[in-house]
Amino acid sequence: MTEYSVPEIIELLNTQDECTWIEAKKGSAIDTSVMETVCSYANEPGLGGGYILLGVEEDENSLFPYYSICGVKDADKVQKDIASQCADSFNIPVRPIIETEMVNGKVVIKIYINELSPEQKPLFFKRKGLPKGAFRRIGSTDQSCTEDDLRVFYNAQQGSFDATVLNDTDWNDIDESAIDLYRRLRANTKPDAEELVYSDKELLLSLNCITRGNEPKLTICGLLLFGTKAALRRCMPMMRVDYIRVPGLRWVEDPDNRFNTIDMRGSLLQLAYRAVDAINSDLPRGFVLNENDIQANSTSGLPYKVLREAVVNSLMHRSYRENRPTQIIRYDNRIEIINPGFSLKPEEMLGEPGSETRNQFIAAVFHETDLAETKGSGIRSMRRLMERSHLAPPTFESSRESNHFVVRLLLHHFLNEADLNWLNLFDEYQLNDNQKKALIFVREAGAIDNQTFRQICGVDVLKSSLDLRKMRDDELLEAKGKGRATYYIPGNKFIALSSAFYDDSALPITESALPSVESALPPVESALPPVESALLPVEGAPVNLTVLRSELTPDLIYEIDKLKVKSKPSDIQNLIQNLCLRRPYRLIEISTLVGRSPKYTFRKYIQPMINTQIEYLYKDMVNHPDQAYVTIVKK
Template structure:
């Protein structure tokens, strides 16, 4: 990892969600607080250490989090003292990197602390001893280790993983022979000549680390053995909360209200069977689009999210979750997105998600899923999901690893980027200097309620610093507002714009803006990059300069009012689409109505009745979708 400059570290401090790896201190000398932070960075598993900046402080007058240098008066003394203390005051000698730079004329010291090896942990202050002398990095604070923390750090020294440990009180009777046969069937599909297919049940369990010998030489099931091949009774007995909850929510936000109850389907089974059952439950519930391939008589159904993305997301949640934590995997289906929530933060640091190489806390389970093609072990799952979502014209997925709450969240929007309705909605931000990347972030905030630095990075493939600058610029322009929840910073649409959203359906016309209430907004030339979707060859082109609308149809349009009969509006739409294909945005402009209202109340009923058809039938939500009259209607 390249060493960042001190100005780069100062800018990262502006994002609280990065605070777990950076600590700022004004102190002019090395002291107890700095040593506790060094100890915490050394101990925290999977954090890869962290950085300490000395001689800086937060600007109390700044609207957003801004850190400024105040300088170190005697940097040589601080550096020499740190080197001595880190070498002598801990139970193991530590060797942090220390350097200094001048920022705005002030000397600032940076300390890079490396994570200690598993054999060295727990690192603690010798004078204080255990447990009070050991610290962990939780969020952006240093916490004294509890007995549970020390047990976790000591267990990290062991060569075996948790899924390779014996389950107390479990016996071979807790293994389901049918689950073993299920494994054989899946393995046979991958490699029909695999040697282990000829093993007896006991030998197969030994090969897969499903059973191990205890201190008395008796073969007993391991955690992996029960989770992969356990009977239903054994799963409930030993892992009562190791299930998948598929939750269906009405609307776009979680509402814990007795009057707005949600539906939950609880699924329990050995892992490979659980993957198939959960995948089927999701696919049966998701909305689908229909397409009729050329030369075929049977229509094909395509789920709102590619099936392989669903499979990858589900397997990742079950394979990488923490089985020490007794809580279920939750899959929440909102009106506009699917969220996978599993206990256990990612062992791979968030900025490296999608890079080659896999780090799993359950290697025995991962190996069995890999052998049956349920999972891969090269760390390419997230990269594949991103590619498939983008190829389908969908919003890139967002992945959040939350260490303090020990959970991982993957979000997949059903939303296609960037539709005609999105273009129409974005026009309300007249005067704002928006890039295409900003547009993606604003639409994500509209759909989910907020956007974070990590989400901006996922959407646009930016680094932390660039995302931070872009988000702060949107705040400066009054488009977003910064919020804090605990240690994290997130950004919501500014209140003026959320009021615009609420008024769209009330006005019956083009959306209003804070500075021009009730007025239609002309195209401000916002450049939004193409999402890469190709238009089929047989889709009719819409001319750059479409022919003028005949006077007779213009007269019909002029006669329409805000309370016109539905059939009158639909007749005008059909007449327009008989002239040439019209996009939803064009129809909304001609009829002075919002695209959302026009689509739901007029256009989609015409499509369902057969009066109109898509110009791109196999991709109903394609951003360049248009409508034309059907051959039947023309006759």
């Protein structure tokens, strides 16, 4: 990695904030967070290492990243501490490169940690062991490792999980129709493929789907790709695809009309087609899929290849260690595909060349049948095709904590004729295409943050920050929150120009419609769930407890009145779940009812419930100014 001086690193921080290979800390002491960064730099494959600056602090009141020198008081002690902890804390010693520089008369310690060689990984804290004691660098955060992360380090020794042999299987568990489907698909892709002349057993052996011998056993990929429905139900009962049709715009909006579900089982190749057909038949008129005529769909339809890519990726890249089905949820305005297993590829690199494969043998079969590519260009193609169809780009959410990956396909047309007429009002501001998309998004969703801007526009942090800053300076957007928690709502010029275009009753967003919000930390690497997303109200804007209690049932009031200072967390979480079953509740409302501070309520009770018991009302933008929580109603 290029060697940088402290002033050069400070300039990079003020331009793009903390990134994969830079971490800035005050450095008064070597605490756990510093050592976790050391561990993640040493482990992260392909990173090459990274810098830690001690004696630097961020101005939390600045709308954009601003770091300044605060200095390290006892630099000698701090240097000794970091060196000794690096030598003693881990399973193998780490040798940091430590330098000091004087900047503006203050001492700054610059630490560089080299990436370890593959045979030395994973580095982990001795007291914690594996996997939790090992850390990886994901974006600008240090993330505790999971079993899937260990697969990255031990892949050569352990092999791919989908090659695991299932001893309770035999040849009778093979579905011959699945083999026939593979042969047809392979022949369409490469008619002269050598494996097409193999016998069925030779073919499955070549694909690593069965073991050798007179009584072959199926591997996991063999069962998933070619197993019968009965065998799949017996050996992997939760490995299915659930297509769920939910009326409305959010989960269980109408308690009396919840959802319809189609549970699908079968070989993965068959499931891919069945899932696409199920969505296709449910799309409204005008959203007609046509694989061979993308141009015909360019103004009104959801491109076939986008939907197929999303479904195939969900089957190919999901974690089959997790005993959960893949869910495809069809709302009135979007399609969500929820997959067990977080993305092995960092979210900021989604759409970039290169692929991280969780199930290498399954992926090979999808590639050979031309259902998927393995070069990492699928997401980029999805974005391009959605843009050609004038649809909102897909958004992605990857959560290591909940171990899932979500793809959202919004059935909303960007920059149609009506949008272009509305955008003409802003011609004097000379907006680029990305800024126009952002205005449309704010008009529809009410707010936008840097992360959402990057996803809908496909740009980096620096470009999105510059575009949003200009719109803020032009008073088209108004910034709320602080630092990395900044989000944007319609500004004065946005509201004034829109009021001239719409009747007051038709204006989608008005300033008075938005609640006052001061602080909310953004999600860690998108689709990671937020480490802290408090959405705290501005001081001086309390919630009326009497009004909140007046809308509750006697049973809920009784539960609240039973709460004590030392109530069990489970009791309070059950209460929160019952509250959010009635209607969406904001954090300030929940904290007022349970008698705790908003920050404590989120950390202690709400955060552990996210994506398991409750979920965000506005999933596409966690920092939405009107964010609230709703209870997840399970079948």
